[in-house]
Amino acid sequence: MNLMPAQQRSGPVVWSAIIGATCLLLYLMQQVLWLAIPSLFAIILYYILLPPMQRLIRLGIGHNAAALLVGALFLLVVIAGTLTAVFWSPATPTESWQELMVRYLNGGLAFVRATVLSLEQHFPILHDIKLSKMINSRMTAFTETFLQKHLTDILVSIAGWLPSLMLAPFLAFFFLRDGLRFKKFLARAVPNAFFEKTLYLLHEVDQTAHRYFQGLIKLTILDTAVLALGLWAIGVSSPLILGLIAALLAWVPYVGSIVGCVLVVMVASTDAPADPLVAYSAVGVFICVRLLDDFVFMPLTVGRSLHIHPLITVLMIFMGGSVAGVAGLMLVLPLLGVVMVVGETLGRLITNPRLRARHRYAKTLRLRQASADLTL
C-alpha cells in the first residue's frame, strides 16, 4: 500500500514566500555587504577550485592538504599575475594610469561633443534649443567638480573594500576544506523522517549554485572572446582586456552593460579621434554582443541553470535593484535560485502528512524508550 501522497507543484503561497524571502535576504545582505560580496566571489572561486582539489584527493592526498595545495597554487598564480602586470613594461614607454584615464575621458567627451554637433547640423531644431551648448556646460561643470568632489570618496571606498575582498580567498579555502563536513553537520540535525528529502534539498541547492556560477564563468569567457574579436576587427586597441572588463562588468545586470559600453566607446573614440565611425562601430559591436549574450549565450549557460520564468527573472532584477542597489542587481538571481529550491522543497516537506506522521511516531518511540524504566 502506497502511503506517500502524490507530489504537487508549488502554489502561489510558496512562490510568494520565495519572493518575500529573497527580498528579505537581499535587504539583510545589504546591511552586511562587506561579507556578502566576498562570499559571492568565494563561492565562484570554490566552484573553480573544487575539480582540481577532487583530483588531488584521488591521488591520495588528504582532504585538508588538497585544499591547502589548491589554495596555495591559486594564490601563487594571482601573485605571479599581479607582479607581471606591475613590472611588465612594453617596448615603448607609456603614460601613468592617471594620464591614461584622463586621456580616455577626454576622448570620450570629445566624441560626445562631436556627435551632438553633427546631430545639430542634421536637425536644426536641436541647434535652436542650443543642445550642444547645454551639454558642453553640463559636462564641463561635471568634469571640473567631479574629480574634486568625489575622487577622494571613491578612492577611500575602494581602499575600504580591499580588506573585505581579501576575505574571498580565505572563505573559498574554508568552503573547500570544510564544505563536506558542513553538509554532513547540517544533515545530522535533520530528523530521520525528513532525512532523504533534506539530502536531496542540499544537493539541489549545491547543484543550482554550481550550475549558476559555472554558467557565469562560461558566459564571461564567451563574452570576452566575442567582444575581443569584434573590437579587434574594427581596430580598437587592447581588445582582449577591454572585452574581459566589459564581460566582468556584465555580471551586474543592466548597469554593468551600460558602464561596459561607455568604456568601450571611450577607448574607441580616443584611439581614432578623427574617425567617429570607429566609435559607432564599437557601439554596434557592443550591442551585437549584448544581443548574442541575451538570446544565445545566456540561455545556453546561466539561463539553463536556474529554470526560472523570464518574466520573474526580469521583475526580480528590478526588485533586487530597488531593495539593495547595485549589489542587489548582482546577488538577486543566484539568491532567488537557491531560495526557490529551498522554498519548493520545504513546501513539499511541510505539507507531506505521511512524513510528519512518521516524525511524530519516531518522537513517541524516543520518548517511550527514554522513559521505559520511569513508570510510576
Place this chain on the structure above:
Amino acid sequence: MIFGFLKTPAMTPRQLRLKDSALFSTLTPLELKIVDGLMHERRYLTEEIIFDEGEEGQALYLVMSGRVLISRSIDSDVEVVAELSAGSFFGDLALLDNSPRNAQARALDNCELAVFFRADFMGLMETDAVIGYKISLCLARHIGWRLREWMTSGRSQIEAL
C-alpha cells in the same frame, strides 16, 4: 601530510565494517576512505520506519549494526520480503534511478545505518570512475544474484528492494 599518497591509509573501525559489506569489498583502503567521507550515519529506534513503500528513493542504506525488516503490502496483507542484519544493504535500486520504493524498511532493533546518497554516487562516477565501476559491478552482481534466487525459489524479492 602532503606525501600521504605514498603510504596506505590505515582503516578506521567504521571503514573496516564497510569493507565487510559485499558492496564495498573490492575497494582499496584509499577508495574506502573516499567513499566513507561521502556516507552519512543515521540511528534508528526499534520499530522506526526508515522509508516507506512508494516514497521516492534517494539513497542506499547499509546496515552497520542491528536488524532491518523489509516488507510490502499486497492488498491488505503485509508480506515480509527480507530480514537484514549487519553487513547487508538495501534500497540499492535507488542508486540507479529515482523510482518509488517497492517496499517499506523498518528497524527491527535499535540500529545504525550508513547512508549512501545517489547524487554522491553519481558524482563519484564522474570524478572517480574506478570507484564508480567497482561499486556498480558489485551492485550488478548483487542484482544478478537476486534474479537467480528469484528464478530458483520463485520468491519475488527481485522487485522488493
